[in-house]
Amino acid sequence: MRVPLEWLAEYCDPGWEPERLAERLAMTGTEVERVTRAGTPSADGFVIGHVSSVDAHPDADRLSVCVVDTGGGERTIVCGAPNVAAGQTVPVALPGAVLPDGTKLRKAKLRGVESDGMILSETEIELGEDADGIIVLDGQGAPAPGTPLGEVIPLSQAVLELEVTSNRSDCLAIFGVAREVHAVTGAELAPEPWAEDAPAEGEGALEDLASVTVEVPGLCPRFTARVFTDVSVGPSPLWLRARLIAAGQRPINNVVDITNYVMLLCGQPLHAFDLDEVPGGELTIRAAAAGEKLTTLDGVERELDAGAVLVCDREGPSAIAGIMGGRRSEVSEATTRVLLEVATWNGVNILRTSRRLGLRSEASARFEKQLHPALTMRAQHLASRLLVELAGARLVPGTIDVSAGEPEPRVVSLRVPRVEALIGMEVDGETCAERLESLGFGVKLRKAKGGEIAATVPLERDSDVRREADLIEEVARLGDLDKTLPSTLPSAPTVGGLSREQRLRRRAEDVLRGLGADEIVGWSFADAALGDRLRLPEDDPRRRLVSLGNPLSGEQSAMRATLLGSLLDAARLNLSRGAERVTLYESGRVHLVESGAAAVLGRHPAPVSEPHRLGLLASGAPARSWRGEGAPVDFFAVKGLLEALCAQLGAEVEVEAAPEPFLSPGRSAAIVLAPLDDEGARGDPVAAGWIGEVHPLVARSWDLESAAGFELDSGALIAAAGAGRERYEDVTTFPPVHEDLAVVLPDEVSARELRERVLEAGGELLVSARIFDLYRGDQVGEGRRSLALQLAFRAPDRTLTDEEVAGRREAITAAIGEVGGSLRE
Template sequence: MRVPIRWLGEYVALDGRDATEVAARLNVTGTELDRLVHHGVETPEKIVVGRVLTCEPHPDADRLRVTTVDIGAEEPSQIVCGAPNVAAGQTVGVATVGAVMPGGMKIKKAKLRGQASVGMICSARELGIGEEHDGILALETVLPGAADVAPGTPLTDVLAHADDVLDLEITPNRPDCLGLYGIAREVAAATGASLRPAPWTAAGAAEQGSTAEEGEDAAAVDPRGEAIDGFSLEVTTTRCPRFTLRLFQDVVVGPSPLWIQARLSAAGQRPINNVVDITNYVMLVTGQPLHAFDADRVAGGSLTIREAVDGEQLETLDGTTRTLKAGELVIDDADGPTSLAAVMGGARSEVHEGTTRVLLEVASWDGPTIHRTAHRLDLFSEAASRNAKGLAPEQVDWAQALASRLLRETVGATRVGGTLSAGTWNSAVVQPPLAVRESRVERLLGTAVSRPRQTELLDALGFGVTDAEPDAPAGTGTLQVVVPAERRADVTREVDLIEEIARLGVVADLEPTLPTRRRAAAARLTPAQRARRRVEDVLVGRGLQEVVGWSFTDAGAAGRLELPEGDPRAAAVVLDNPLSEDQAVLRPSMLVSLLDIARHNRTRGVDDLRIFETGTVFRDAPDPVRADMPYEHLAVAALVQDDVFAAKGLLEALLGALRIDDWALHATDEVQFLHPGRAARITVGAGDDAPTIGLLGEVHPRVADRWDLPRVATFLIDLDRLLPLVPDARTFRPVGAFPDARFDLAVLVADDVTAAKVVAVARKAGGALLEDVRVFDSYRGKGVPEGQVSLALHVRLRAADRTLTDEEIGGAREQIVAALAEQVGGVLRG
């Protein structure tokens, strides 16, 4: 919302407060300043009134003229001017040397085709007060008495043409601040400045040196009644609580007075013509949109506001044919649809140059209905976005009153008949006042605010406050508060009024306190949260860099991972409104983002990549906890530029650090994106049905190649499954005071016997004395028959209560050797 400060000053006594000061107060009371801009000439003091003394053709340029202009100096100034309409005798605005024009152009002494020029005669657009730029602005055409103004007078003395403009961010709950008078009320409440009467009242008109005639005081009912001869109105929907029409004749469509154009320009509205400009002007003051029909183009003089039929079509003012949906609102005349109600007028009944009678519509609408329509059609005009807020029906009267006065005063229009009204709104229904308990204010804000102070704050915002029991002791009383119409949608409860009290009177100097934690349990991370941090820290400790990838990927990612269409991992969650095709679905596997990041780094010359990520992955399948939502889980994945044993080493370190002992790998060639000979499922727990918590393997060379990567290995773990398995505490067993006994065995076994199986057999055979057994070497080649492998085992025995004897050690060794021979066909080597 652009608020020109001088225009604002018409409604609130700023008493010398400048734009910065006003903005600073608004900023800390709930109306944020987006930016402070200057509209128009940057140096208004350098623009003076001039009188053109002579005007001759330029000797060397057909389109230029050489003028002499009296700007109040001893000597007239010679100014070269390109405007076709410049003429001797005109009174003009002159930008003198040193002036800085809108957009930053600086006026300097110059020579134009050999003729000296010291200044510039300005057009309306150059002054920032209108659109006109075909010629210079001859002041006598827009300013009565301009010919009598002494040359050299600052132009600002006779014409408001440059202003500071507050560009305010209005929060969605405050449509009242989408009108200048609403801002004025905020400024008054925030600064203590006095608010002037509203311009749509008799007092407001008087304040501006005018007189409100019949129907021009919104505080009174239109004395001319509710009928207009030859016009009829019907509202057949509940989504239009109030619709009003007034008729004006003797309208001559032309440019608006310059002051209206100047104000509209400063507020960011392009001046169009006097009728349309008034509808915009009144909207900017009241916040209430208006629409002007050419009364003679409203077929049959009848308007009907109704809900659209699904699929019906309408041509809007911008020449586009729109297809409507059921429940959207249209305005019909006798010939059919003429407007997309509250959003955009129709071309057929638009005000045009020859319009002489204007039918002025001011209506209030069901906000959500208008919001949906405007949103669907992407038609958020100034009017539509205000109507989408669901404005108060009372605001209709404000707009009709002010517009009527301006049409009379500046267009010379005459009003005919009364105010035609329809809609479900009943002005007789009065909202009951809201109660504000003094105790509640203190309980919520943490500081006491006396009832007189509360009354003062609410009163400044236009609330009607009554203290039913003024003698009630402090902390026990209750205020009864009547909410003004323009705040009715926002303030419906006690807490809403407490917010008003808080923002104006409390937050600026509230003393901070700390709440008490009353739950008798220390705040700390949950076991799963601690385990997750452990996961991250272990991988960082192993030299991996954590990355944070995109949750999004493209629909082809599953295909690039070679996942067949029916694979559950290929079922990606699809976005309905993605930003781009590259981000159209949610990642079904962390591997996608890791490969993307790996490629990004490889192409930038980073070698020996070691990265991991923890994050969420998604699948288009019912979530086990929330059946109506997609399956999502927390995952950790690592990717190293190395072979599968590098990744396995990391996995061992990770699970070891988490104190998970009973995990196992099961070789698999069924994971399409992993090397079929170098991949495994990871399970935790005993038995064949132990749950799979992840995958380990080298990325399939074909997949890696698609990402321009060499051999990379990965593990992918479902943390939602793993973290609950992490033991939170563990009981320690004594290391033992007695020495261990160690020996190594080399066993020949068939190729297809896994190391894990050999270790398992040895462990079982070693019995109670066996402390540890592991494979430390695996050898194929010279000395080992084809089809066999030599596994070197390191065995450690220990007893808790004694030093083992040679017999015990030898016995265990024999048991292990025998078991290996019997169960896996192991033959002792050497």
């Protein structure tokens, strides 16, 4: 980014030497690569002259002998320009002046006539490309002869060349750099140049002249357009051309130059269309079709892919959005009506399209850093005013504004003690507030909250400042970090540690390893077609995957919503390599789009949660040993592993029959856990995951004969875990009384319902009821089964008597009868 100091001084002028300013900016985080000069090395020897007379050269047809008043008297100057005439006000280089190429001017005889200076053309002082004619300043307020030329046009000026980092899009604007200079030097900052809009005096209705349709709102968050009539296209004034050239831009015509000038000043790119070359004034913003072609302003025909975004009219593409306009609708000298576009584009899309085309422009360099949608109207106001002033344009009332809604300004909290802790310097709240305000932040100091600041982020810094650490960086870099005195680190040792969640998560993984499971680390990416392979219905939330914009492959185009896919992949791989049976587990995060959220690309991503899950899968033949065949891979095998895991963590787990599309009917269940509160009391049970045997069609899709597993939410498991919250309880002084019951039940009554009724009827004295046997046969009858329960009765303050236990036993027997059961004889 080239920043001419003459232009910068219009908005903030500290009065410093360029080298000093460059050093100060570099020490506060704005890197200055070098300080150069634009135009002539010095303004000395360049003045305003008035042509008194022009006569033909006696010995040269193409030369003229001019008498020019330069303020200190008249001089004879030989000139070869065809447009020189008596009465003109012109720039003159006197003997001793140094031209931009280093040539030092001196008196010289040209075909026998001594020339005491030079009447200048644009090329000779690097103000343009017109080398044939001289510069005529009659329209510049008729400065008096002898006036230093540098007071009329920017003749020689220092230029700061900035190395702008990817997060500082605000420094790609002259006013943004001016705000930075204001913050680091304390010099006064001028008012914002876009505050005043142009008067709307054009004729006609805007809706009759132009219309805009945005088909890809995710890639174009905002598109604004204005229409101007009676536009007079021609050369820009010298001051404008001089500023553009010093900033590295080539002047073209006043309309295009204004768009470039506004972009450089406020950081928001613009594009001007010749409205008469836009059929019907209709513009459509859409995605490009693969292979579509467009000839851009540089005269190159470019082939586009499906990732690009185009601004189109009825006849096809008219511009590559955010990168370069098309030749067909460019502004020319014949243009009289202009449609001015100021839009916001998806930064990631602009960056990728620019790279694919090998085309990087000043506009794309800004858009790829993701500009805020509200910046569009700033540019519209400033450009409209300049078009009216410099091109004689008339603004048609109204603005076309297609937007998904302007986001609220970001507010970030800053704790003053945290600033001191991170940067190691004493900084009070008032200083923090002053530094942030100087950078354009809205600041509200909340002293009642221990020195907390609520900072409203400037729109041009929205993509950069997002959290407290970013604010601390802003405060720190405006301090004299280079003058910070060395200090000794605190001697108090800091001891690290794990949170309870981390400890329990690692303990759960250790338990699974102890149960014989092997850990895998699967890809966080998944195939977008995974939902079809898992037989998920269309409305299943696990089908709403978070898509990747630049996936590694088509099979890894989204973020996973379940661990089951990676577990099945690992099981297939290991079994295909010779393993007879595998029991695998994975501890990792999944990515879920929140219910009802719409996917929005760019600056407003869809709300996504990333819960941590624990998954296990067993597959393969039953394990064999000298004792014979082992247990098969079925529901009860993985249920035993789940119960063992929860027992080790002190969590109470239940399974309730529930269908899952990827599990076998009748062999699937929901995992239910009861969370613990701070007092150690159990809350209402909540669903925490699934368990069951994988559906045969799903297993076959992974070339597996059978598989069973479970997946549960780690957060729910940790909330239900009693591990780490153990309290001492005396279990030896007053031992429990054990009794066994054999209960005959109808098949439709679940074992869980029986156990709950028994525990409820047993009251506080019944501390456990464990089912340890199941019998079916002729002795219990068809449609019935016998369950054996072991009951444990205990009181914390006494040894129970037979009478006390007998009373509870009678209540339990009655409760069993209420569910259709009876004690087995």
